[in-house]
Amino acid sequence: MSRLMIIVGSVRPGRIGLPIATWVRDSVAARGDFEIDWVDLAELGLPFMDEPSHPRLRTYTHQHTLDWSARVDAADAILLVTPEYNHSYSPALKNAFDFLMQEWWRKPVAFVSYGGVSGGSRGVVAFEPVILQLGMVRVGAAVEIPFAGRLVVDGVFTPEQKEIDILEKLLDETASLVEPLRPLKNRRPAAQLG
Numbered sequence: 753m754s755r756l757m758i759i760v761g762s763v764r765p766g767r768i769g770l771p772i773a774t775w776v777r778d779s780v781a782a783r784g785d786f787e788i789d790w791v792d793l794a795e796l797g798l799p800f801m802d803e804p805s806h807p808r809l810r811t812y813t814h815q816h817t818l819d820w821s822a823r824v825d826a827a828d829a830i831l832l833v834t835p836e837y838n839h840s841y842s843p844a845l846k847n848a849f850d851f852l853m854q855e856w857w858r859k860p861v862a863f864v865s866y867g868g869v870s871g872g873s874r875g876v877v878a879f880e881p882v883i884l885q886l887g888m889v890r891v892g893a894a895v896e897i898p899f900a901g902r903l904v905v906d907g908v909f910t911p912e913q914k915e916i917d918i919l920e921k922l923l924d925e926t927a928s929l930v931e932p933l934r935p936l937k938n939r940r941p942a943a944q945l946g
């Protein structure tokens with residue numbers, strides 16, 4: 753079974769990212785075709801990127817980086833549940849990505865975004881150069897949830913039908929990319945390590 757890492761991209765107290773990501777996790781689990789690695793960045797507690805060397809060298813000096821590296825290595829695909837902050841991405845998410853390099857190479861990456869009127873899509877667009885630089889392959893289907901706060905009541909997110917339908921498409925597409933991309937994992941050419 754392929755391993756899907758679900759990353760909760762917001763870390764602030766009272767975040768709606770957690771209930772939204774919980775819905776995503778439960779929906780993935782109900783399908784039964786992915787093993788889930790649940791990464792709540794608030795729980796993971798990575799500091800601001802504190803490695804002395806460029807991540808391309810993989811000469812990590814901190815246990816938190818070694819653990820994070822092994823965890824991302826083990827993932828076959830990544831699903832980001834992410835807010836939009838000031839028309840851009842969550843800094844906690846960017847920080848977690850900056851710790852590593854090779855580990856992200858040629859992994860499918862899918863987005864569930866949320867926010868106000870734009871459904872978090874500006875945050876996703878701002879993150880695209882990051883995933884491109886890291887050699888990831890973006891899943892086309894994307895769940896975008898406008899005014900997501902209205903769908904969270906007492907800490908529980910209740911999706912509308914369109915979100916349910918698009919999440920299924922997103923997961924189908926993610927699943928279809930895992931096997932074709934698997935032979936390319938961890939094979940970033942040296943010339944592109946800069």
Ligand SMILES: Cc1cc2nc3c(=O)[nH]c(=O)nc-3n(C[C@H](O)[C@H](O)[C@H](O)COP(=O)(O)O)c2cc1C
Pocket residue numbers: 762763764766767768769770835836837838839840866867868869870871872901
């Ligand atoms: C610092 C900050 C900046 C925000 N900027 C935007 C924004 O540019 N566009 C938007 O639609 N919503 C914006 N919002 C509203 C968020 O979409 C909303 O607060 C959402 O709940 C944030 O996700 P979180 O609760 O998981 O942190 C912003 C919220 C915060 C806290």
